[in-house]
Amino acid sequence: MAAPAPIYLDYQATTPLAPEALKAMQPWLGDMTGGTGWANPHSAHSAGRKAAAAVEVARAQIGSLMPASGRVIFTGGATEALNMGLRGVLAAQAPRRKIVTIATEHAAVIDTCLWLETQGFALHVLPVDGEGLVDLDQARAAIDGDTALIAAMLVNNEIGVIQPVGALAELAQDAGALFLCDAVQGYGRVALPQAADLIAISAHKIHGPKGIGALWVRDGVALEPLIHGGGQEQGLRSGTLSPALCAGFGAAAAVAQHNQQADAAHVALLRDTALALFDGWSVNGSLDHRYAGNLNLRRDGLDVSRLLSDLRGVAFSAGSACASGSGRPSHVLTALGLPPQKVRSSIRLGFGRYTTVDEIERAAHLINSATFSQTG
Template sequence: MTSGPIYLDYQATTPLAPEAYAAMLPWLGGPESAGGWANPHSAHLLGRKASAAVEVARGQIDALMPKGGRVIFTSGATEALNLAIRGALPALAPRRRIVTIATEHAAVRDTCLWLEAQGHDVVLLPVDCDGLVDMPAARAAITPDTALVAAMLVNNEIGVIQPIEVLSDLAHAAGALFVCDAVQGFGRVALPQAADMIAVTAHKIHGPKGIGALWVREGTALEPLIHGGGQEQGLRSGTLSPALCAGFGAAAKLAAQRAEEDAAHVAWLRDRALELFAGWQVNGSLSERYPGNLNLRRDGLDVARLMSDVRGVAFSAGSACASGSGRPSHVLTALGLSSREVRSSIRLGFGRYTGIDEIERAAHLIVDAANRQMG
């Protein structure tokens, strides 16, 4: 537990693990680094040492992935998803259909909508009131002219886990590729073993910001988005940061080591939170859900006022990437919620470093402020 506000916004970012911080230090260029500031793409001794650190990290991330692929470092999951979707399409021509889900993160949704403006046929699959994809609609939409199907493993706003394996099977039966946004699920829930590409990022698993990765199954053809020196396997130009890679790798290794312990801890926190927020509605499926994400609604509540009144808790009214847009959450809207219900919803995210006392104190502050507001 740290001083300052209680942090319950794990879907936006997670606290940096001490082990990840320690792994980064030798490569940050300080006086103790012994040349760790070197360019990992240089051929001299210091460059080779930095390159070796990058490859260790690559292996640590790949250990959590399906077999038969390779890890490509990127600046984050947004770049990874753009590389996956836009980079794969040229080799899939003349197929031009892209199928995704209405509740996808903007990194997928907005990329697909941009491609639609370029002449691609984009289908946004609807979801039911629990946030789960409409499977009859998916079966109807994934046709032999489909190039690619993209779906999020764990939704960033409501924590719902989609039937990813079924969707990947439908994609492959139609001859299409399957891309998975696994940002919120990596290191926490099982990854789709049949996926063709999987996008992840470090800062959602207690690693540093500014580094992500795309796992690509062998034989999947991609064209680069960024042209230059081709440093990262010819697909991603630009100098890699050994420090960021090392931090990402250490965070991934730790996630694998602590998987059972973390899962049990988060489930315990979730159960206690549900007790403390009795009477509030849960947005999205409670059974098909990552337990560290609770999207809660109290009808009639003014969440903007609530967040102003509860300065001692860092929580959100939706995804960090959409905050300040003034638009209601497209995820909650897709569930069938009215604008008023959307504005009465909060998201609580917690995980490895959240204490049960923090959940209890935060719930007291939020519920007390909500009760005062509601009269």
């Protein structure tokens, strides 16, 4: 008999595919019955035009959750979208050469900013306090007349903390700089900054398919292509789009918009249940300014590597999925001021639409039992 599937509590790494997204994708995957759903959406014949129409329906579904007066550019994922946003706007911002970001940003932002620094741009990384929040006075002092771009994450992928991105976007606007928001963990769940100039998102974090993301760009923002070639995607992203991936992304966005209030209430219930069950654990990051579906917890004396190895009945993370296996301590938890031993005793639990209260209760029992056997 096969072992039961583990309880899945790693929603920040990826989310289960929504049935609505799978259904939307199926006509565009093609079959052997004479259908042409697999047609190239950039072809001029009727089959290509039908595929292109499906792409545009998806674009509108995704854009309906964005601020007004902008366009959605499909990419291969959020990392590409963030690179396009960071690197694509700087030429038009000359002679401004300064980039401002936050110490707890995703590696897709931090590493790209560090590379841009080697290309002659000035980088200013804002610290966070013990709750993971940036100080707006420090941000205001850093954002000056030489600032080209500010990049900030809406919801942190490791600790779930919600940054004051609306205020940061307004500071950027006042200084004549552009504001890029990494909304991967917040799109469809948390209010987006209406003053943002660029917003990066990913399908598989909202119950859509992997392999597709998008960059929303405000009208009037000049952007250079990151990938050169045929210029299929609005002249900015070369390569053939997948109608199936676009359709799945669009359907996932439509469901997220329709279910936003119900999803938020359900996730808040799961969070409250988890907090009551993980008595004696400490929460990393602010509880007041936080997306409810992310709990980053620590227990003194816990060896998380051993816990992950011993506890196969629950799928959870020791930190960011993007840094797993690197051997490096979490830069996010380190930025909060936690010493290495506390960083190593932290776990991340992520849950959402398809998680049940029963799963939270069973997972808490398993994790607590395994932890007690380590720490006594």
